[in-house]
Amino acid sequence: MKGFRFASYVPNIKGAADFDQLFDIFQQLLLIFAGDVAAALDYMNELDRQYNLTSDAYAMADFIQDLKDKGYIQETEGEGQGIQMTAKSEKSIRKRSLEEIFGKLKRSKSAGNHRSTFSGQGGEKTGDLRSFRFGDNLEQINLTESLKNAQVNSGLGESFQLTEKDLEVVETETSLNxxxxxxxxxxxxxxxxxxxxxxxxxxxxxxxxxxxxxxxxxxxxxxxxxxxxxxxxxxxxxxxxxxxxxxxxxxxxxxxxxxxxxxxxxxxxxxxxxxxxxxxxxxxxxxxxxxxxxxxxxxxxxxxxxxxxxxxxxxxxxxxxxxxxxxxxxxxxxxxxxxxxxxxxxxxxxxxxxxxxxxxxxxxxxxx
CATH class of the missing domain: 3.40.50.410 (von Willebrand factor, type A domain)
Structure with missing residues (x-):
């Protein structure tokens, strides 16, 4: 009779020994260890010993050297000699956090605009149309729809004329900071x-x-x-x-x-x-x-x-x-x-x- 065979779990790390994947782990550890680069690298070395994160082709020493060469960490001099994060590394952690938590958020084409329950002259166009009202900005007028209304209301030829009642404008959302x-x-x-x-x-x-x-x-x-x-x-x-x-x-x-x-x-x-x-x-x-x-x-x-x-x-x-x-x-x-x-x-x-x-x-x- 067929059954199940149990064994110790071994993560599938084949091909994982590249910089990007190791860097992802490194950034997580930097947050856990409050920016302590030495502690994060020590823990990565322990993980490597347990789970073979790296290979002979790309070992931990190669990863650390890449971190230095790419400008993510730097050595400090003086009494507090050691190793620390750089501004580039801090920025990378922010971007990673954004992708991890807000990854499904689509970037708006109009940065800084905030939706409101009322319309205004500034901000992002909603696509909704309404009749022209006194005080509307001329840039809001939808020319195509307005001309179409004028054609329906007055016809073509010498009798054609565009009046205020033909005008339609595009609604916009007020910009709120x-x-x-x-x-x-x-x-x-x-x-x-x-x-x-x-x-x-x-x-x-x-x-x-x-x-x-x-x-x-x-x-x-x-x-x-x-x-x-x-x-x-x-x-x-x-x-x-x-x-x-x-x-x-x-x-x-x-x-x-x-x-x-x-x-x-x-x-x-x-x-x-x-x-x-x-x-x-x-x-x-x-x-x-x-x-x-x-x-x-x-x-x-x-x-x-x-x-x-x-x-x-x-x-x-x-x-x-x-x-x-x-x-x-x-x-x-x-x-x-x-x-x-x-x-x-x-x-x-x-x-x-x-x-x-x-x-x-x-x-x-x-x-x-």
Missing amino acids: TSTVLMIDVSHSMILYGEDRITPAKKVALAMAELIKTRYPKDTLDILVFGNDAWTIQLKDIPYLEVGPYHTNTVAGLELAMDLLRRRKNRNKQIFMITDGKPTCLKEGINYYKNAFGLDRKIVNKTLTIAAQARRMNIPITTFMIASDPYLKQFVRSFTEVNKGRAYYSNLDGLGGFVLEDFERNRRRNVR
């Missing part, structure tokens, strides 16, 4: 229980930054991290981001996000918050009030007050909660209700898709 603040939780819980939650968050931040730079160049994106305190980080800092021995001061993060958006002149403003834990910390003067056990009423009330302030400033907050505890979900529901924002309870695999969906949805409406 958006200012976004992305908040990333860097409290210790982001790496607790053997689950790496900070790496997916970094991928989302990199992908969003690359998306805005390439598709919506007139938009602004500020990125901040929050633990015991909150501070902004630059685009180049994201791959090196690490979790610290922090509690979760959500209030400090929201206050900084709102301060950043006050300085932006765009009408559309929004906050995206990626977190896996409850607020557990407040700063009072130079001291910290901390309580990691349950939901502290004092901390929760202050957090809800900030959510209400954001609502009054017409700033919706979208919370991406990487947790499944019922009492935490109840807190997020209360927080979302006060702000009139949205909340998603996402696992790590679905995080990027949820962010994309909401990010694009806000572009299709006028955030008020």
Whole structure:
């Protein structure tokens, strides 16, 4: 009788020892090891020993030399002698994150345009036609349809004439720029229980930054991290981001996000918050009030007050909660209700898709 024969799984790595495939693994490891090139290469060497990633024709030393020759890594001099990423490598990681998370997104022909529920004179043409109204731009007139209407209404020959009632114009969508603040939780819980939650968050931040730079160049994106305190980080800092021995001061993060958006002149403003834990910390003067056990009423009330302030400033907050505890979900529901924002309870695999969906949805409406 025929049956099944079981054996140890051996990955099919035939032909995998080329630069592009090894580079893909290398970029993943750079995010996991917070930009530590030496640690990433050490881990790749271990993978190579276990799974024979390379061959005699193209070994790890050849890959490392190619990384140097292509300008992705460079050696440092002085007391901190070692090896580090270059700006080219950082840019490549952003592009890879965009392709991985937002790969299905088609690039718009008109960068920086955002759909709205009303029509305007500037922006992308929708293809819809309507009758001419006083104040319409002459460039909006559809000449072919207008002449056709004139022919039907007045006929050809000496009686032919083009009047205002014959004119048809093409609708356009108003160009709306958006200012976004992305908040990333860097409290210790982001790496607790053997689950790496900070790496997916970094991928989302990199992908969003690359998306805005390439598709919506007139938009602004500020990125901040929050633990015991909150501070902004630059685009180049994201791959090196690490979790610290922090509690979760959500209030400090929201206050900084709102301060950043006050300085932006765009009408559309929004906050995206990626977190896996409850607020557990407040700063009072130079001291910290901390309580990691349950939901502290004092901390929760202050957090809800900030959510209400954001609502009054017409700033919706979208919370991406990487947790499944019922009492935490109840807190997020209360927080979302006060702000009139949205909340998603996402696992790590679905995080990027949820962010994309909401990010694009806000572009299709006028955030008020």
